Amino acid sequence: MSMLKGTNVPVSAQAVRVELGWQPGPGVPDVDASALLLASGKVRTDADFVFYNQPRHASGAVSHEGKTTAPGTTTDTLSVDLSRVEPAIERVVLAASADGGSFGRVPGLYIRVLDAADGTEIARFDSQDATVETAFLLGELYRRQGGWKFRAVGQGYGSGLEGLATDFGISVDDSQRPAPQAAPAPQAPPAPQPAPAPQAPPPPPAPPVAPYSAPEPPQPPAGTPAPATPVRLTKVTLTKDAPAVSLAKQGGTSGAMRVNLNWESRRPEPKGWAAKLGKAVAGNGGIDLDLCALYELTDGRKGVVQALGNAFGSLSRPPYILLDGDDRTGSVSAGENLTVNLDQKSSIRRILIFVTIYEGARSFADLHATVTLQPQNGAAIDFSLDECTVPSTVCALALISNNGGDLVVQREARYLVPDRGVSPQRTIDQAYGWGMNWTPGRK
Structure with missing residues (x-):
């Protein structure tokens, strides 16, 4: 039975499979599953984002397993080993993004949480009110009183996976995004030319000076980590x-x-x-x-x-x-x-x-x-x-x-x-x- 938006259920399994599913067809956008590991509502680093270009978390707790197809259904799967989620992580947000259109054109969108040991369904949430959204926060796994729970969320984003990711603190590489074209500045009318002034005798030559050398930029202290490479969302x-x-x-x-x-x-x-x-x-x-x-x-x-x-x-x-x-x-x-x-x-x-x-x-x-x-x-x-x-x-x-x-x-x-x-x-x-x-x- 599908859950209502905002409701939650306990998750007693040590490891789960999160299955994102939909009905493919002509004109239906491709859909991708992703997960964000959050501490105090944000990712700690960009490495806490698990998706198709970054399929495994360093802790081994979350991995993106990829798509499978069956007659009438396509699924994209994440695996989550709750026993390996680091203590600092409070929530694992489960998201979906549409590639090539909005979720209003994706029929039968759902998310299921299954016991990884035997395939038993723990929770299911069907999204039925999508329109122009290009990304969805469908659910989340979160800690509660020493255990884990799953909550059905259903929050949409019109700004795609990039908007959802940046909302949780991910720095996105936009180097492949075309730069906006600046409008040409209006041309001012030509200024009137002043009458030529009488020429003064040339000044004596200046004494030679040493060539100018720009000061080197200050170096960061030893041990300072290099800046992280932004996440690339392109496929x-x-x-x-x-x-x-x-x-x-x-x-x-x-x-x-x-x-x-x-x-x-x-x-x-x-x-x-x-x-x-x-x-x-x-x-x-x-x-x-x-x-x-x-x-x-x-x-x-x-x-x-x-x-x-x-x-x-x-x-x-x-x-x-x-x-x-x-x-x-x-x-x-x-x-x-x-x-x-x-x-x-x-x-x-x-x-x-x-x-x-x-x-x-x-x-x-x-x-x-x-x-x-x-x-x-x-x-x-x-x-x-x-x-x-x-x-x-x-x-x-x-x-x-x-x-x-x-x-x-x-x-x-x-x-x-x-x-x-x-x-x-x-x-x-x-x-x-x-x-x-x-x-x-x-x-």
């Missing part, structure tokens, strides 16, 4: 017209970069015995996609990271790429994820991210997939796949190339059709000239 969406982006220019130069693949079927949901059979075979809708990566290192080594053959890779040693697991649903959990160790980017020559259909579909024609690359430090990069019009079972998603020490992400979104008897992996290899020897594998 990067790759398109056909703008298909590439530099990770360095987006701040993604170190740490881990997560590559997420999420998908949903456009086909009607099966019913009755067909639904049971499909879920028994391969999760929701019976469709199993595999996220994979071909890699080439600067020392010449080549290989593949994939679930097939249990080639899951490693972050701490070559190839510095790790496949988190094998998700057979695309929607029940957070899709499939690869992680790239950007601290080892000097060892990486190129990485080709691709996806294959393992079972449950004959082509990508009935599927809708989105790809998100989330550097640990830097703006999120995302794109959707174009509609598939060929009988393709393998799709090249993105090519990451080392360009003079900078990793550049190139959107591919290229559907390939394997020849009869040729595996999807060999097909992608031939298209991009990797030159590897392939043998049959299983998982």
Whole structure:
């Protein structure tokens, strides 16, 4: 049962998942979840803001898990370990922001708090009165008498995520905002020219003087911390017209970069015995996609990271790429994820991210997939796949190339059709000239 605005419920779970959900569709803006950890009503530093460009709090208490899709619903999830929230933090504010429109165009907006241990719903609040707001403070987790409670808030902001963030003390980087154009000053009429005065004899030459040297600015005392870098709220969406982006220019130069693949079927949901059979075979809708990566290192080594053959890779040693697991649903959990160790980017020559259909579909024609690359430090990069019009079972998603020490992400979104008897992996290899020897594998 949905809570009324302003009401609260106790939260006895030690850890919770906060699920922000809505109904996607044509003209519906994308929605993003975020959290602010507050002490005395404000953040202590910009690091107390958890969102798509800053997905994990240093304490480990709050993290942004990302989006999942299911027929008729999209969710963006935050995880909150209440036992790890620092004592100075009094409230964890749970917010939503709309990208590309107002919340008046977002149907079915809700927030749910679930017990992370067993998925039991603790609280739910449905927002039903949105109009021109572009950000919402939907709820908050707060301390009360040694425990925690959840309050349904429903406060809207017309100034977007930036307005909400600055309201709680976040300093936002506005360097990419276009500067306002100053109006030209009116031109004054030309002043009358005075009559020329008689010329006086030139003065004697002045004695030479030492060149002027400006005093150096005062230095801050030793131990003074450097000013914090403002938070960047921008996201990067790759398109056909703008298909590439530099990770360095987006701040993604170190740490881990997560590559997420999420998908949903456009086909009607099966019913009755067909639904049971499909879920028994391969999760929701019976469709199993595999996220994979071909890699080439600067020392010449080549290989593949994939679930097939249990080639899951490693972050701490070559190839510095790790496949988190094998998700057979695309929607029940957070899709499939690869992680790239950007601290080892000097060892990486190129990485080709691709996806294959393992079972449950004959082509990508009935599927809708989105790809998100989330550097640990830097703006999120995302794109959707174009509609598939060929009988393709393998799709090249993105090519990451080392360009003079900078990793550049190139959107591919290229559907390939394997020849009869040729595996999807060999097909992608031939298209991009990797030159590897392939043998049959299983998982």
